[in-house]
Amino acid sequence: MKRWITGMVISLVFPALLAAGCASGGNAGNGGSSMAANGATTDGESSSGIQERTIKVGIGLNEDHPEGQGIIKFKELVEQKSGGKMKVQNFFSASLGDDQKMTEALQAGLQEITIPSTSPLVGMVEEFGLFDLPFVFSTEEEAYAVLDGPVGQKILEKLPEHGLIGLGYWENGFRNLTNSSRPVRTLEDFQGLKIRTMQTEVHLEAFKALGTNPTPMAFSEVFSALENKTVDGQENPLATIKSNKFYEVQDYLSLTKHVYTPFVFLVSKSFWDGLSPEEQTILREAAVEAGQYQRDLNRQENEKARADLKAAGMNVNEISDQDRQKIKQAVQPVVDRFAKEIGQELYQEMQSELEKVK
Ligand code: KDG
Numbered sequence: 091m092k093r094w095i096t097g098m099v100i101s102l103v104f105p106a107l108l109a110a111g112c113a114s115g116g117n118a119g120n121g122g123s124s125m126a127a128n129g130a131t132t133d134g135e136s137s138s139g140i141q142e143r144t145i146k147v148g149i150g151l152n153e154d155h156p157e158g159q160g161i162i163k164f165k166e167l168v169e170q171k172s173g174g175k176m177k178v179q180n181f182f183s184a185s186l187g188d189d190q191k192m193t194e195a196l197q198a199g200l201q202e203i204t205i206p207s208t209s210p211l212v213g214m215v216e217e218f219g220l221f222d223l224p225f226v227f228s229t230e231e232e233a234y235a236v237l238d239g240p241v242g243q244k245i246l247e248k249l250p251e252h253g254l255i256g257l258g259y260w261e262n263g264f265r266n267l268t269n270s271s272r273p274v275r276t277l278e279d280f281q282g283l284k285i286r287t288m289q290t291e292v293h294l295e296a297f298k299a300l301g302t303n304p305t306p307m308a309f310s311e312v313f314s315a316l317e318n319k320t321v322d323g324q325e326n327p328l329a330t331i332k333s334n335k336f337y338e339v340q341d342y343l344s345l346t347k348h349v350y351t352p353f354v355f356l357v358s359k360s361f362w363d364g365l366s367p368e369e370q371t372i373l374r375e376a377a378v379e380a381g382q383y384q385r386d387l388n389r390q391e392n393e394k395a396r397a398d399l400k401a402a403g404m405n406v407n408e409i410s411d412q413d414r415q416k417i418k419q420a421v422q423p424v425v426d427r428f429a430k431e432i433g434q435e436l437y438q439e440m441q442s443e444l445e446k447v448k
Contacts (some may be wrong), residue, residue: 269323
């Protein structure tokens with residue numbers, strides 16, 4: 091956790107130095123749109139001080155989820171740091187649309203902030219696919235080392251060309267499988283299950299390699315698809331399974347921990363470029379501090395959710411080391427393929443980062 095704070099502080103300080111003209115270079119990726127000394131943005135607009143503004147923040151999860159609590163904390167911090175001038179309006183449970191629709195709204199300048207999983211964005215920034223690779227992270231600390239280090243920051247720098255600014259990564263967490271048919275303990279138990287996946291080719295191919303029939307789908311459609319038995323199962327972190335009451339329509343929870351998914355804090359670039367350096371610093375600081383709060387809360391909630399889901403009637407099973415090895419072997423060709431397609435060099439850089447913290 092200490093490493094994460096250091097990492098996040100670095101990602102906070104560098105763009106601020108850039109904005110103050112103390113560093114060279116263009117966009118620093120996570121929020122450092124290149125600024126002239128007088129605060130005029132590269133788009134020629136100029137802004138100074140703190141203006142009266144309303145910032146719409148939309149997410150797909152509900153208020154009970156740690157991500158919902160995270161944007162409530164973000165709202166508190168922004169309004170406190172701006173003396174109440176910058177107001178945040180939070181929208182939960184995909185009330186502004188699903189992840190892809192909200193991301194498009196940022197690009198069109200119709201919404202200011204959203205914080206989706208990285209997976210639905212791989213069609214725009216394929217490097218986010220590194221975080222979809224099964225079993226690439228074993229602990230949250232390993233994930234933080236990559237996300238808050240050079241690899242994670244390099245990927246954020248691909249966002250401005252798509253009309254987006256990335257201010258860092260929050261935590262969705264390790265994903266586990268639920269279904270309504272049977273306990274999944276071995277590779278054989280996956281066979282034939284219809285599983286909803288996020289809209290990313292890596293997951294589609296990985297769940298095919300496991301012998302299931304995968305169906306990519308927006309998160310907002312998952313509960314009804316499970317309820318109508320359009321699909322047998324889905325996979326998500328425990329906090330999401332609990333906060334979205336999937337236990338009402340799923341009998342079996344298998345603790346596969348097959349992927350770690352981050353959330354990425356996205357800001358509309360057209361909105362960002364119109365902010366003064368002072369306003370940009372307020373949003374960047376609030377995103378980092380609320381992100382630290384959200385990661386801590388998410389880990390506590392994921393710890394607690396396992397017992398809560400059992401108490402809610404789910405049949406919970408572990409995966410033995412021997413069976414996990416067989417599952418890993420089954421998806422290894424998918425990891426090898428997409429590591430090559432996404433970029434062997436960046437994949438190797440990620441592996442080197444991981445070696446430092448193993
Ligand atoms: O907006 C919420 C989604 O980004 C998040 O829940 C994604 O894990 C996710 C899923 O399964 O779609």
